[in-house]
Each structure stands twice: as C-alpha cells, then as structure tokens.
Amino acid sequence: MWPRRRSGSPPLLLFSVLNAVTSSSVAVAVNVATAEFPQAHGWTDNFTLLASIVAAVTVVSAVVAWLDRRADAGSAPSRPDALAAAAPMTTAQRWILAGGAVILTAGLATFIWLRPGLGGRERLSVLLTLAAFAVVAWLVAWWAVRAARPQPVAEATRTGEAGITTRSRVLQRVDQWWVRDALHRSLQQAVRLDVALDAQPDAVEAYEGPTQAALQRLGAPEPLPDGTRLVDVYDASRRILLIGRPGSGKTTHLLQLTEELLRRARADDDSPAPVVLLLSRWRTSHPDFCSWASAEIGERYGVAPAEVRQWLDDGRVILLLDGLDEVDDEYQDACLEAINSFARADSFAGTGMVVTCRSQDYERLHRLAFDVALVVRPLSRAQIDRALRSAGPDLDTLRHALDRDETLRELLTTPLMLGVATIAYRGATPDQLPTGGDSDAHRQVLYRLFVQRMLTRRRSLRGRPETEANFPPHEARCALIWLARLMHRRSQTVFYPDWLTPAWLPGRHPEWPLPRPRGVTAWLARRLGWDHTSTGLVGGGLAALIGAVATVPFGALVGGVRGAVVTAAVAAAFFGLGIGLTFGVLLQVPRLNRLFVPFIGREETTAYAASEWTTSARSAATGFLFWSAFGAVFVGLPVALSSTWPAAALIALTLGTGGGLSGGSVPDFAKPPASPGHALRASLRRFTRLMMILLALVAALLAVTFAQRGPWFAVVAALPMTVALMLTAGPGRAWLRHRAVTFGIARSGLLPEQLLDFLSYADDRVIMQRVFGGYAFIHRTLRDHLVAEDPFNRLPEPSRRVPAAGG
Structure with missing residues (x-):
C-alpha cells in the first residue's frame, strides 16, 4: 500500500x-x-x-x-x-x-x-x-x-565523520560552518576590500586584580604597516582583542584568521585546532570560563567536555570568541572577568585567544588582560571610490552623492554598509538617494532599500537561479520583521527552527501590535495569548482524537453502536477540553503552573528537540513509579470503587508503562542540529519507536487480560490517557510543542507555515545566512533595523524620492 x-x-x-x-x-x-x-x-x-x-x-x-x-x-x-x-x-x-x-x-x-x-x-x-x-x-x-x-544535511555530515578522530571532526566542522558557510558566503565577499588594522594599546592592560572603573574612552589608535594581517599579529601575541565599529569587518577578520589557522592545523598535527564560539551564548550558570568553553565546544563540536579540558590544559586549541558586545548586559561584566581569570591562569598559558567586540560597547567595560588590542581601520575615501568605480557605471550616482554628502560617506566607511550600498543603490537615480538626516537615518533608509531590492530580484546572490520569488515581497518583509522582533525579544542572534517552541509566541500582553486575523482562534489568542492558545488547541485536538478512537470499543461493549458513538463524543470532549484548558488556561495561573511542574516540567527548562536521545533506566523507573502512583490514586481508585480492583490495577499499569517510556528518554545535546529540522526529525523518530513499543506492550497486556477473561476494557480505556501522557514529556513533547508553534505562527500571521522554506529563501537573498543548524541575519544592525520597522506599512516605490528621517 x-x-x-x-x-x-x-x-x-x-x-x-x-x-x-x-x-x-x-x-x-x-x-x-x-x-x-x-x-x-x-x-x-x-x-x-x-x-x-x-x-x-x-x-x-x-x-x-x-x-x-x-x-x-x-x-x-x-x-x-x-x-x-x-x-x-x-x-x-x-x-x-x-x-x-x-x-x-x-x-x-x-x-x-x-x-x-x-x-x-x-x-x-x-x-x-x-x-x-x-x-x-x-x-x-x-x-x-x-x-x-x-533531507539535506550539513556538508560536515554528508562527507561522513565515521572513523575519523575527534580532532579531525572538529576541524571538519569549523571548516564547513565558519569558513565555507560564514566566510565565503558572506555579503562582504561581494565587495573585496583589504581592511587595515591599527593598534589600540590603551584597550588592554595586564593586571593581577580587577579594575575599579570602566574604560570610559579609547584614545587615538597607532597605525600599523599596511598589509598587516590578524594572523601576523597572532603569531607574535597569542591573546588579542579586536574591536571596531558595527559592520567594520571584525568577524570577517576573525574568520580569515580561522581559515589560516585551520590550514596550519590540517598540515601539522601538532598545531592547535581553532574553534569559533559565540559569546552571545554566555551564561553565569557555569562556575568559570573553562567550564563554559568545555561545555560549549562539547555541544557544538561533539567533543567530551573532559577531553576539551585536557586540550585547554595542553594548549591544543585556540579559542576564537566572537561578539563580547552581544553578551546580555547583565552578564557582560561577569563574562569579561571570567575571561580575564582564564587568561591569567598559568595552566592555560598555552591556549590562544582572540575576542571581538564593538568599540562603543567595550568602552563601557573593564579592560581585558590581553597582550594586544587591535582596531579595524575605517575605509578610506580612496578605497570607497575604487570599490564603487570597479562596480561599473551603475553606481556612478552613489559615487557622486558621496562628494556632497559627508554623512553618507562616513556611513560607508565599513565593509558591511558599503556592500549593502552597492546592492541597494545599483542603478539608482539621483532622486532615489536619501537627503538630510544623521547617520542612523541614512542607515535605516539604506537597509530599507536593500531589503526591498533583495526581495524583488529574480535571482539570488548565492549562485542558485530562480525564475520567480517563492514568497511575495510584502509578505516576506513582514515575516522578516516579526522574526527579527521575536529573536530580539529572546536576545537571540541565531534562530534555530528545531528549538522553536510556543514560548516564542506573543502572550496576552504583546510588546507590539499584532496582525488581527479573524475567527475563533484569533478571539482566543487575544484573551489567552498565542503561546497558550496554540498549545491548548493543538494539544486538545490531538487528545480529543486519541480519546475518541481508543474508547470506541469500550462504548460498543456497553451499548452497541449507539454506545460507541456516545462514548467517542464524551471521550473526545473530556480529553480535548481537559488538555486544552490545562495548557491553554490553567498554566497561565502562576500557582497552578507550579502545581503542574511535577507532571510536565517547567516550560523554561523543558528540553527542545534533540539530535540524539538516550535511555536512562533510572529515569524510566522514576517515570513508571510516578505515573503508576498517579493512575492508581486519581484514576484507579474511582474505578475500583465503581468496578473492580483488577481494572484499577490495569489502568495504573498502563499509565506507568507510558510514563516509563517517555520519562526514560533523555535528550543528548552533545551534537547540534546538523541541518535545520534535523533535531526535530530525530525526536520524531524516537517518539515513533516509543509508540511502537507502547502498542506492542498494550497489545500483549490486552491479549493476556482478554484470554484470562479479565477487565480488558480497562486497558483500552487507559490507552488514550497514556498516549496523551507521552505527549507531555520527552520526544513526544518536543514534537507536540513544535506542532503547536507551527500552528500558532501560521494562524497569527507572524511567520509562514513553510518556515524552513522561508529561511532558505532569506538565505538565498543574503538577508540571512546559515549558522550551524540555524539562521542569523547577516548583521545585528540589520536585525535591529527590522525590529524598528512597521510590518503594516508597505515599502515606498523605488522610483520615489526617499527622504531620511529627521531630514
């Protein structure tokens, strides 16, 4: 079939x-x-x-x-x-x-x-x-x-990692994720420029204890010889701070250093392996920086934390830390102090470190205890003019505008904004360029036109031809704005589709005006919030289906065809309303939420979809005992009083079986998603296996009970509750939550239902780019720009003059 x-x-x-x-x-x-x-x-x-x-x-x-x-x-x-x-x-x-x-x-x-x-x-x-x-x-x-x-998977997985050493696997993943995906496919590659570096000696200070005051202000940089590369400085000093303006090319320099160090590591087994880590993931839950780095490398690159610790002790790894400014404000001081403690420790003296940070954000912090500080030099007027001339006559209008607009010329002194401008203003007429306003106003206009151009072009910049857009430009722009807002609200620089849960959806009191779709679902969402409405409706609908299908035989046994119909309707209403009200309404009450924690866990600590799941005998035994006791007290006791004790025991046994199966499945986050959707598919496969085992065990129990002329209907009656239970923990919950959030983003109008297709489309348009198994905007300033945009206003027509705000 x-x-x-x-x-x-x-x-x-x-x-x-x-x-x-x-x-x-x-x-x-x-x-x-x-x-x-x-x-x-x-x-x-x-x-x-x-x-x-x-x-x-x-x-x-x-x-x-x-x-x-x-x-x-x-x-x-x-x-x-x-x-x-x-x-x-x-x-x-x-x-x-x-x-x-x-x-x-x-x-x-x-x-x-x-x-x-x-x-x-x-x-x-x-x-x-x-x-x-x-x-x-x-x-x-x-x-x-x-x-x-x-499904398509990351190149690091496709090329095969079986049988290779841990070090080779790390190098392979660094090459794929950071050199091929992040460096070679970045927007800055569209404008090839040699961005120079200068020394900033007052940005670092070797000291024995913490400083008492913030840096406050950086002095004038000291020029380095033209052609000086970051790898040249690293060979002389193994602890480097790299600062610069937003979009100046800090990450590009860091990834170019990664590429060179990767080449050395592959040529010489004794050379340390470079690993890139995002400091935006820093949290104070780890006792020190070594513990955080070990756990992060273990999770991202599939290395046991104990082995990472040995690498750090032996100086066999180079830590390339991107985005000190992207650490949450409340954690920045603790993160910097942890890095300093690590850098001062004699046991880690052989471990190389490079940290990037925005100049403006670094001025608010204490100094790093590093050897050297570098600052990315702004592009000179001659470099900008050469880049625009090399692009052809389509950018002559922009080039002439720079002669009379000092603010616009200052804005284009970073490779990011120059690359954006070459796309946004290609073929533009004089009346399309902004007039007046400050640098921020110019940036907003530039990004707005850039997004419009990328969403309306018929061919992507990734080398994949397209005959027509998969998403209408206006709808795509709205989705990008909402995605940027959701990421900003949760302080995320990388969006992982596998880890999308209803907690991402707006609650009862959203920060921004939301689309106002019509219907019962929208009416509920305005009163309960999209997060709880989506979970309640999807969970309740599935529970109603399970309840109706599994209790029909019991109804037929009691009342024939009419009994089957009535029982199915009652069971669907009972289980559907029970699950729907529990997740949609009751969990919004703080006290009741704490009451449900022993049964379903905390929302903020519940595991997302995982690429690997393991079986824990201890957790399985705990789940079996807990849910057996719950079934015996809250379900079995009423059944025993109205029917028989064997029926109550069978119900408790069936519930305990489901609790043991779901509770015994423990997520293993040692491997990040190799590709978007990979962890969700792995969780779904795990849940499928658990369902197969449950069906086999229930069939066996049902056959034995039926053969012994026992109350077999008790097993059938307990089956829907057991299946519903398995959807509240482990891989079943990961799947259910993802289904709920997919339902929510589609019904609310925030994001397309075909989310993975949309993210791939945004990557084709160089508005976003792949990072690990997720996606990030090409720069945080673009994400922040979209956060401030109004999704309900359409973009101006390209032929109209675009005044800058404040002009």
Whole structure:
C-alpha cells in the first residue's frame, strides 16, 4: 500500500511489517463480523490456521522488504549528497519491531480463538478494537515516513565523520560552518576590500586584580604597516582583542584568521585546532570560563567536555570568541572577568585567544588582560571610490552623492554598509538617494532599500537561479520583521527552527501590535495569548482524537453502536477540553503552573528537540513509579470503587508503562542540529519507536487480560490517557510543542507555515545566512533595523524620492 521508496531507507522493513500486520487485522476483523456465514465460520474457528496465515504474511513481507532494501542499497548511487538524514536501523530496533509484530499477531489470533464465546456487542467491541489498533499503527507508520524522509544535511555530515578522530571532526566542522558557510558566503565577499588594522594599546592592560572603573574612552589608535594581517599579529601575541565599529569587518577578520589557522592545523598535527564560539551564548550558570568553553565546544563540536579540558590544559586549541558586545548586559561584566581569570591562569598559558567586540560597547567595560588590542581601520575615501568605480557605471550616482554628502560617506566607511550600498543603490537615480538626516537615518533608509531590492530580484546572490520569488515581497518583509522582533525579544542572534517552541509566541500582553486575523482562534489568542492558545488547541485536538478512537470499543461493549458513538463524543470532549484548558488556561495561573511542574516540567527548562536521545533506566523507573502512583490514586481508585480492583490495577499499569517510556528518554545535546529540522526529525523518530513499543506492550497486556477473561476494557480505556501522557514529556513533547508553534505562527500571521522554506529563501537573498543548524541575519544592525520597522506599512516605490528621517 505504501509507495516504494527508491532510497532503500531503514523504515522500509517497518512499513512492510506494519502493512502485513494491519492487513491481517482487517481480514480477521471482517471474518469476526461475518462469522454467522457458514463459509467463513469454519476456518475462523481454526486458531492454528489463522495464526499461520498471519505469521506467513508477516514473514514473507519482511523478507521481501529485506531483499528490496539490499537491491536498493546495491543500485543506489554512492554520492555524498544523496544520503538521507535518517540513521540506519539498529539490531535492537529490529528485535523490538519483530517482537511487537509477533505480540500483536498473537493478540489478534487470541481474539479469534475466543470468538465463539462472545456476544453481539462483544464482537463489535473486538472489531472496533482491531480497527483502532490498525489506525494507530498506520499513524505511527506515517510518522515514521515523515521522520525518515531524506533531507539535506550539513556538508560536515554528508562527507561522513565515521572513523575519523575527534580532532579531525572538529576541524571538519569549523571548516564547513565558519569558513565555507560564514566566510565565503558572506555579503562582504561581494565587495573585496583589504581592511587595515591599527593598534589600540590603551584597550588592554595586564593586571593581577580587577579594575575599579570602566574604560570610559579609547584614545587615538597607532597605525600599523599596511598589509598587516590578524594572523601576523597572532603569531607574535597569542591573546588579542579586536574591536571596531558595527559592520567594520571584525568577524570577517576573525574568520580569515580561522581559515589560516585551520590550514596550519590540517598540515601539522601538532598545531592547535581553532574553534569559533559565540559569546552571545554566555551564561553565569557555569562556575568559570573553562567550564563554559568545555561545555560549549562539547555541544557544538561533539567533543567530551573532559577531553576539551585536557586540550585547554595542553594548549591544543585556540579559542576564537566572537561578539563580547552581544553578551546580555547583565552578564557582560561577569563574562569579561571570567575571561580575564582564564587568561591569567598559568595552566592555560598555552591556549590562544582572540575576542571581538564593538568599540562603543567595550568602552563601557573593564579592560581585558590581553597582550594586544587591535582596531579595524575605517575605509578610506580612496578605497570607497575604487570599490564603487570597479562596480561599473551603475553606481556612478552613489559615487557622486558621496562628494556632497559627508554623512553618507562616513556611513560607508565599513565593509558591511558599503556592500549593502552597492546592492541597494545599483542603478539608482539621483532622486532615489536619501537627503538630510544623521547617520542612523541614512542607515535605516539604506537597509530599507536593500531589503526591498533583495526581495524583488529574480535571482539570488548565492549562485542558485530562480525564475520567480517563492514568497511575495510584502509578505516576506513582514515575516522578516516579526522574526527579527521575536529573536530580539529572546536576545537571540541565531534562530534555530528545531528549538522553536510556543514560548516564542506573543502572550496576552504583546510588546507590539499584532496582525488581527479573524475567527475563533484569533478571539482566543487575544484573551489567552498565542503561546497558550496554540498549545491548548493543538494539544486538545490531538487528545480529543486519541480519546475518541481508543474508547470506541469500550462504548460498543456497553451499548452497541449507539454506545460507541456516545462514548467517542464524551471521550473526545473530556480529553480535548481537559488538555486544552490545562495548557491553554490553567498554566497561565502562576500557582497552578507550579502545581503542574511535577507532571510536565517547567516550560523554561523543558528540553527542545534533540539530535540524539538516550535511555536512562533510572529515569524510566522514576517515570513508571510516578505515573503508576498517579493512575492508581486519581484514576484507579474511582474505578475500583465503581468496578473492580483488577481494572484499577490495569489502568495504573498502563499509565506507568507510558510514563516509563517517555520519562526514560533523555535528550543528548552533545551534537547540534546538523541541518535545520534535523533535531526535530530525530525526536520524531524516537517518539515513533516509543509508540511502537507502547502498542506492542498494550497489545500483549490486552491479549493476556482478554484470554484470562479479565477487565480488558480497562486497558483500552487507559490507552488514550497514556498516549496523551507521552505527549507531555520527552520526544513526544518536543514534537507536540513544535506542532503547536507551527500552528500558532501560521494562524497569527507572524511567520509562514513553510518556515524552513522561508529561511532558505532569506538565505538565498543574503538577508540571512546559515549558522550551524540555524539562521542569523547577516548583521545585528540589520536585525535591529527590522525590529524598528512597521510590518503594516508597505515599502515606498523605488522610483520615489526617499527622504531620511529627521531630514
């Protein structure tokens, strides 16, 4: 039934087995329903024959899938870019899959074996139970299809890292992420300039203790010989501070140094490995800078923190730290002092360090205890004129405007703004250039026209041709503004789609006027906030579906067809409203929020989607005991008083099973997302496996209980609550939260529903660029510009004169 996958991906075996099992289930269900007919009555009573047929279909399907997979593997092209992000199926996963299929098959055969003693309503209940299991199995298979769909991954992953040393893997990732992606694809590469460096000796000071006052003001720099590169200074002094104006090229210099140090490290195994770290991720939760650097390198580059610590002790790594000014204001002093303590420590004397910071922000801080401070020299008038002349006559209007506009000429003394200007003002007429205003006003006009030009051009600057834009320019601009605002609100310089959660969405009291979509969803969002509305609606809708499907057999057992319909409606309302009100309303009350923490965890500390998940026996045991106790007290006790104690015990056991499965899955953030969406797909695959295990265990428990004439309906009744429970922790919650935020950003009109496509589109237009498994604006000043823009105002027509604000 499933389309044949030419890639030979591991889940093909899963699809075939599920296909065999569910097809057999349908056949069995039909025979149960038609048992009154003589031609069907004979062989449906034969347990051995029926079990043999089901087992034979399953085995044949699995063998065919295995042979098909081998054929695909042999004929598949061995191109690195053809590999999928899905990992090969392990032996343990195959055994789990085979065990689940056998248990489910045995349970189905047991149902048929006991069929002669069932009444009419019991037969209908069994039929609906089989159908419910088939539906859930197909949903699990569909999730597996989505999780295993081949996706483009980062070059560092495509080229293969198996069998290489830790050092080689670090160098490979530095090369891909920082040299190829960040340096060679940056906007500054469009304008090739030799930006000079000057010495700034008063910016650093070697001292034994902390200074008592901030730097306050930098003196005049001391010129260095033309052609002096950052690597030349680093060879003489291993601790360098690099400062400059926004967009002056600090990060470009740092990445050019990275490229040179990377070349040396690959040529000589004794040379230290350069690693680039973003200081914007600094937090005071670590006891010292060495601990933070070890954890950050471990998370970003896949190195054990203990091994990183040994590298730092031995001087085998060079720390290239970008963006001291991007550290949160409340952490800046602590970060600088931690760096100084690290730099003064004798044990780390052999570790090279380079730190970048904006000049204006650095003046508010204490001095770094480094050897040398450099400042990026502004572009000279001659450099600007040569760059504009080399671009051709399309920039003659801009070049002549610089002769009479000192403010505009001063603005273009940084490579970033000169590169932006060559794009924004290419082919412009004199009346399109801004008049009057200060430097900030000119920058706003320049960025506004730059964004307009990039969104309306028919070809990207990344070398990928496009016949037409994927997103209308006005809608794309609005989405960029909202993304910039959301990132600014959470102090993020890099946006990771995998880590997008409902907490990113505006609450009841948004900082900015939001789009006003119509409908019930928008009405709820205005009163509850998009964060809680999205979670409540998505979680409640899914819980209603699960509740209706899983309780239909119990309703059929009690009241036939009418009972099934009524029970499904009641269960959908109960579970849907319960989950929806809990996440949409109750969690907004601080006291109630604290009450729910033991059950669902804290919103701010809940793990995001992770590239790797591990199993913890201790966590699984804790989850099993906690949720078993919860089920026994809050669900089992009322059932025991109204029904039987065995039914209460089965409900507690079923809930505990789900709690153990979800609680035992622990995210491992040692590897960052290799590509946007990679961590989410890995979490979805993990959740799919957990659902498979749950279905197999529940089927086994159901078969045993049914064979013993026990209260099997208790297991069916507890299944929807168990599945809903598994969506509140572990990989299930990561998937649910992402579904909720996708729903929220689309319904609210803030971001496109096809978010990954939009981010790739923004990268093509050089408005954003890939960083690790996320995206960042080409410069923080562009992000800040978009934060201040009004998404409800359309851009002016290019032919109209654009006055600068304040002019």
